[in-house]
Amino acid sequence: MTAVRRAVLLLVAAVALCAVAVPAQAVGYRYWSFWExxxxxxxxxxxxxxxxxxxxxxxxxxxxxxxxDSADASQPRGTADFGSICGSTDAVAGKKRVALVVDFGTTADAPSGERPPARRTACAVVAADATTAEALAAVAKPLRYDANALLCAIAGYPGKGCGEAMTADGTSGGGGGPSVGLLAGAGVVVVLAAGAFWQARRRKNA
Known part of the structure; x- marks a missing residue:
């Protein structure tokens, strides 16, 4: 194999390695959106x-x-009004009633191996100064949050994952991005290949 040919093969390998290192473009995120x-x-x-x-x-x-993002987020499905959800729940002095609609989504949006439960509604009776999260916890435990207080699961669904990026083919893209080591390795191969190609050209023309 000539020196020029070896250099060309190294350059091809470098380009291929860099292509592998580039992550797939995320097209959205799988998460619980909150509506009023x-x-x-x-x-x-x-x-x-x-x-x-x-x-x-x-x-x-x-x-x-x-x-x-919020512009294309899917809304909770079905009818939702306070009367139909909390109409049969008596008011309690010093507390408030909050009607909650929890839509677990479709099978297409479910994580691999999980099946979304049926949509549910509930009337939470909580303290007058309670937050929506506290009202949700009163009727739909267990809740799961991540370290940044992002709501990851309601009533235990989904069992894993939290706001992960999704790629165009419908798979989870993760949140870590490409490996630093992989990108560094690709850079080294490019430098070595370029040097070999230049030296081969000099020898051929000498």
Missing amino acids: RDGSRWTYATQGPSTARPADGSVEGFRFAVSE
């Missing part, structure tokens, strides 16, 4: 459930799905 009922429609909540403090008579919703 405004009359007859849902609006994407402007704060998290751990800080939102709904008033008595509020309707709050959660939907598990894959979406890029």
Whole structure:
């Protein structure tokens, strides 16, 4: 094998290694979105459930799905009004009633090996200053959060994962990105291949 040919093969290998090192483009995230009922429609909540403090008579919703951001997030499905959810629950002095809609999403959005439970509603009777998270905990345990207080699971669903990035082929892209070692290795191969190619050209032309 000539020196020029060896150098070309090294360059091809370097390009292939760099291509492997580049992560697939994420097209969305699989997570629980939080919604507030405004009359007859849902609006994407402007704060998290751990800080939102709904008033008595509020309707709050959660939907598990894959979406890029709030602009294309999937809303909780089905009808939702305070009367149908909390109408049979008596008011309690010093407490408030919060109607909750929990939509576990579709099979297509479920993590591998998991099946979404049926949509459910519940009327939480909680302290007057309770947050939405506290109301949810009263009727849909167990809840799971990550280290950044992101809501990962409601009623134990899903059993694993938390806001992971999803790729175009519908698989989890993870959150770590490409290996630093892999990228560094690819860079070394490129440098060596370029040097070998240059030296081979010099020998041929000498």
